[in-house]
Amino acid sequence: MLVWWVGAIVFVVLAASAVVFNDLVAARNQVRAAWSDIDVQLTRRHDLVPQLVASVQGYASYERATLTTLTELRARAVSAASLADKAQIEGELAQQIDRIFALQERYPDLKASDNFRDLHNKLVDTENQIQFARRYYNGAVNLLNNRIQRFPDLLIANTFGFKLAEFFDLPDPAAGRAPAVALQ
Numbered sequence: 001m002l003v004w005w006v007g008a009i010v011f012v013v014l015a016a017s018a019v020v021f022n023d024l025v026a027a028r029n030q031v032r033a034a035w036s037d038i039d040v041q042l043t044r045r046h047d048l049v050p051q052l053v054a055s056v057q058g059y060a061s062y063e064r065a066t067l068t069t070l071t072e073l074r075a076r077a078v079s080a081a082s083l084a085d086k087a088q089i090e091g092e093l094a095q096q097i098d099r100i101f102a103l104q105e106r107y108p109d110l111k112a113s114d115n116f117r118d119l120h121n122k123l124v125d126t127e128n129q130i131q132f133a134r135r136y137y138n139g140a141v142n143l144l145n146n147r148i149q150r151f152p153d154l155l156i157a158n159t160f161g162f163k164l165a166e167f168f169d170l171p172d173p174a175a176g177r178a179p180a181v182a183l184q
Helices: 002-057 061-079 083-106 108-112 114-149 153-159
Strands: none
Touching (some): 002 061, 002 083, 002 114, 083 114, 114 153
16 A cells, blocks of 8 residues: 555656646747747848948938947847847947937938838837847746746756746846837
8 A cells, every 4th residue: 555655656746747847848948939039020120220221321421430330239239149248239239220210300301211211110110029029038038037946846947957047138228119200
């Protein structure tokens, strides 16, 4: 009789461990998928930036420093290795995009350009998608990190080497907001 009880307890512990392990794997995969969503939107932004720069160059030849900085930040953002570096550079890039959109007030012809207006709308949409994807990613990271740190999940997480994920925080909270749309 004792053997049956011990066997039943071992079975329950193993079954519970398998459930916890599978839940941790699912949470980790959700973080990876969420990061992929952010990466897709950042790539879209990076693809739109050169088009925006080319569109603005014809109208705002006096704004070379802003355009050069925007191009350099795009290159740095594409090659950023760590999540913290990427977040910092993406924050700077968002600020530079805001500056480009501010140029439309100084150059009425630019404001009237269909190409600029289309690029502006695409970038605003992309910025909104980045913000949404970042919130979703951070939620997935929060869920995974809570699971890794919570008992009894932490026993399984430590045993199988699950690591805490890093949040995607912007150094300047204002950099995370979408640029204002002021086209008329």
